[in-house]
Amino acid sequence: MLVGPMASISGATVGDEVFLATGSRVFNGARIGARSEVRINAVVHLRTVLPEGSTVPIAWVAVGEPAQILSPDRHDDIWAIQQGLDFPGYVFGLDRSTPDLMVQLTERYARHLARHADDRPVG
Known part of the structure; x- marks a missing residue:
């Protein structure tokens, strides 16, 4: 590309x-x-x-x-x-010491991706 x-x-x-x-x-x-x-x-x-x-x-x-x-x-x-x-802090606003960091990170990531569930190709 x-x-x-x-x-x-x-x-x-x-x-x-x-x-x-x-x-x-x-x-x-x-x-x-x-x-x-x-x-x-x-x-x-x-x-x-x-x-x-x-x-x-x-x-x-x-x-x-x-x-x-x-x-x-x-x-x-x-x-x-x-x-x-600081990936978790920079991308998701989460402190690396958050006890359930991966749960929080995954939930935020899933919500972000869900916004594109109805996306369709253009042209």
Whole structure:
């Protein structure tokens, strides 16, 4: 998928001439600089800032600001950065210490998705 002038995808900002390959994931608050490539099954994580002309290799993870681009076998390094980005707080307004965090997160996510239950293709 080639994205044109400063498109917004799921709360992310994607610059001009960015290539998002099949299976790539771009999380909320991410900013991808112009002429970057996010290759097959690669991830640009929550609140990550990817500079212009960057490449996230197949199945690798970009995380943080500035982005560190790490291979998927570096879970501990990815988590060390990712934890501070506060996914539950940033996306759902939930504190990570909430006793039933996953229940609350899942319920909020389901309510959000339910708003699209009657969506239909246009054109």
